[in-house]
Amino acid sequence: MKEEEVINLGNQLNFDAIKASPLKLEASGREYWRIFNNKNHSLVLCYLDPDIGEHSNFIKITNSLSENNVLCPNIIHHNKKLGVTLQEDLGDNDLLSLLNQENKDHLLKKSLDLLIQIQNSKIDGIDRFGENELKEQMISFKKVFCEKFLNIESSNFIDVLISDTIDNLDNHPWVNCHFDFERRNLILNKNNDLTVIDYQDMKIGPIGIDLAGILIDHYYEIDFKDVENHLSHYSENIQPAINKDKTFEYITWGSIQRNIRILGTLANLYIEHNRAFRIKDLPMILSNLILMIPDEYDCKTILEQEIKPLLNKRIGQL
Known part of the structure; x- marks a missing residue:
């Protein structure tokens, strides 16, 4: 995707994005982007073409891991139709x-x-x-x-x-x-x-x-x-x-x-x-x-x- 497409997706999920930078492209086809608003607050946007797959398994497992006190990213928003999740930005310290x-x-x-x-x-x-x-x-x-x-x-x-x-x-x-x-x-x-x-x-x-x-x-x-x-x-x-x-x-x-x-x-x-x-x-x-x-x-x-x-x-x- 292009930066303007990612910004548009973020805005559709009620995050007033003004800038986006790519993080990684996975073998699965998932694209990860860091998006920023005008206060320099950032989230991670994950996009997966809805024709290829969906995020439901990720969301379900996230909830179970959280219930077991396993640290994982908070999911801020999910739109199945768009194929997008907005997640907590954990930073770059992998x-x-x-x-x-x-x-x-x-x-x-x-x-x-x-x-x-x-x-x-x-x-x-x-x-x-x-x-x-x-x-x-x-x-x-x-x-x-x-x-x-x-x-x-x-x-x-x-x-x-x-x-x-x-x-x-x-x-x-x-x-x-x-x-x-x-x-x-x-x-x-x-x-x-x-x-x-x-x-x-x-x-x-x-x-x-x-x-x-x-x-x-x-x-x-x-x-x-x-x-x-x-x-x-x-x-x-x-x-x-x-x-x-x-x-x-x-x-x-x-x-x-x-x-x-x-x-x-x-x-x-x-x-x-x-x-x-x-x-x-x-x-x-x-x-x-x-x-x-x-x-x-x-x-x-x-x-x-x-x-x-x-x-x-x-x-x-x-």
């Missing part, structure tokens, strides 16, 4: 921007405490991920990332890993799953409290997917020492306590599902919608996937020796 060597340990442990709080919350009416749903998300790696984006004729090398991932996830604990619990979706608000955003896709799902989201970031190579340290914190603070070795098993298979899925999703965004803003992240997502795959899988070598060079070459051509 953890992806804030984390450094001095505060990393503290903020990641704080994030895990928030994750435990979310997992323990009573959230009415959210669905459970189906086995086929999680599998189909990974199939997009084959059909889109490999075959369409990299032009690989046969992508069956990944089939055994996909099947084993589903089998393992099915046997793990299932909890409230944000499904995108990563550093850019966690914000320190003006009171320096950690607040969660972008939880509209939350369902009941495998425990390791959100652990992977916060501890295995898409923008940095995995630091296994850090991961083990933070898994110890999580293991000791969740009730009932979980053995640290089990949590590493959970995050292993959660990260494999997550990274395979996201490689397919981001490749599809480029192919179908010409959105190239996340293409630069693909090599790190692939590298971290390779690091998490157990050594006994043949596809680990194929991904390292064949797929990674093809990906780098493809990106270099764009």
